Amino acid sequence: MDASESPAGATSGSPAHRRGFWSLAVGFAALMAFTTIPTTMYPVYQDIDHFPTFMITVIFAAYGLGVMAGLFFVGHLSDHFGRRKVLVSAIGVEVISALIFIFSTHVSALLAARFLCGFGIGAVTSTATAALLELRARAAPDESPRLATTVASGVNLGGLALGPLIGGIFTQWAPSPLTSTFVVFLGLLLAVGVMVVAIPETVAPHSRRFVYRPQRLQVDPRRRGEFLAAGVAAAGAFAVMGFFTSLTGTFVGGSLRINSYFVVGLTVFAMMGASAVSQVLLARLTLRPKVAYGLSGMVAGLIALAVSGAVLSFPLFLVAAVVAGAGVGLVFSAAIETAGAISDRDHRGETIAGMFLAAYVGITLPVITVGMALTWFAAPTVLITFALIVLVVVTASTSAMIRQTPG
Template structure:
């Protein structure tokens, strides 16, 4: 069983025309799916006002998403290697639509939790499978560029979600409804597009469909471990911005404009995208440690912004942290993709995302619990110190144990 281009004729056509239509279609679907996961970010203050729950509940709702992601990656991380990329991507989009419907017709906390879990299940199916599908749909000579397309679609989608929700909820009618109607329309277009792209996996009919466990071949652990450490640290920072930053901007900075709140979160994800663009020139070996160094510097600035407080410093720290995360994240995905055996590529990529989403979930619940006891500002100060120290330790570890730039893929264990 192996991952291959859909056919020689398609590959010849794509080689002459560059990426061809399949890669942009898959990237669009990836961006739409990921944007749906961050749509509620600037809306949490509205939900808090409507239902009267604390910042701890906000972080628990957020963590419900991460739990859905991690569970799906564990149970289904290798599924697209078995049944094909397209069925998994379509299933992810259907779950994204179900999540949007939960938020559209929500009537309390149970619907919010259900919507976030469904969103997590969708992201869990998409993160590994879509990344690999985009790379496989590209001609061999453009595979490196396709990795960038995949990671930009991922981060770009995550950034567009809060920006879109912030603008629509602040300046358009039905602040808790219209954005999810728009999301449903975008998802419908994505489903049509995914149904039209070629399959890149030679499916073995009658292959077992039982859940499996994520396995990382022993031979690629020297590459996988530093990549996972960098991913954990970077996504912990994302957890801060997507879960509690809008509430912090509202309560501490006194800025209740949801478009501004969404734009701040958007700037962090766009900085991540720009960081990814620089990785090719920097190289995997240097991008991983230097990305975590930038992440640590950004967290120090965020610490100062909480101490003063200062929105300008918060944005600057977020942009620097985001650029560092993007630099190290693309390097991590590239290194792991290069070293993974072809028939385990989605499985290993999913394992990498498990490490990332553990980073985006557990620390955020901690900041919510600490915020109830000490206040959101104090909790943020503690959190930023912890992430800065983690980034510094990860950078030091990466300097001593670098992930190489080599293209060679070892055999599967």
């Protein structure tokens, strides 16, 4: 099938593809926001169910493991079955997750809801990213793919940023926030499902018999080093994000004594929002300077983070979050652009799923290790120590990507 054709029958550059691109971008952001809504709510759940603080780390980890399972087992299936079918099925899983949140506050229900949420979003991230690249290629065949990759990674991180902010607002001021928040998002999820059904399909039906296998890497052997370097850099960038999100509530609410769900949500929003904004503002950069600037932002942010832990300064912590977040956005955007550039059309979902899998390994491990460390050590000590460790990891991983990236 020619790249300008659509399995749905719409012609290249048609309004259907343009509408589909922007509709999916909005829906993708809403789905990602749903995944981070509970960030500010865990202390409330803890007060109700009386589980230890370490269990919050386990709940975080359940989501991360769910994402990795979704990416590994189903993230690549849209290459065969089509983008819409996989997206609608994944949204169905998110709906089940929302229903569990609505009807139970028990810790076992939280674990199940978060794992299902992660599993569904694992299928969504790779599939929606591939669909956005393809919809834009059909809407504007002569256009550089940079806009599509910027939008895809921007709405991903932008959606993640909106979740804690919305969750903080609901938790601080809404009646029955543990129920009302998820009722609102249940309606939003259903609306996104309707939007997805209406977008053009971008994958032609396969005549060959389907044989299931889990995720594997489909990359031109000549560019495998480039892909692996980008994957490790994406993992390092998401490690920074996981480190900040796992420590914000404890550091702000505990060490700094700022007892506000809204402030915690706003802080996480500032970090992740800066990730999305940096991608938009510097979208015209080529890959190598984008990665170099991203590395500089993460290094500066992590150093400022360590200092904020030493002097117990919230303004400095907030500045560190924004600067590091901007760096995360640039490196992640470059990684997604790399995955899209080196993938062929028949395996695009698979290649992008592999990149997201690497990224979510990076975001999950810091959450688990930081949670364990907080069991024995004070938050400022953990913050300073892990900031320095992550600094070394990020510098090594992102520098390798710079060396592999064409000038």
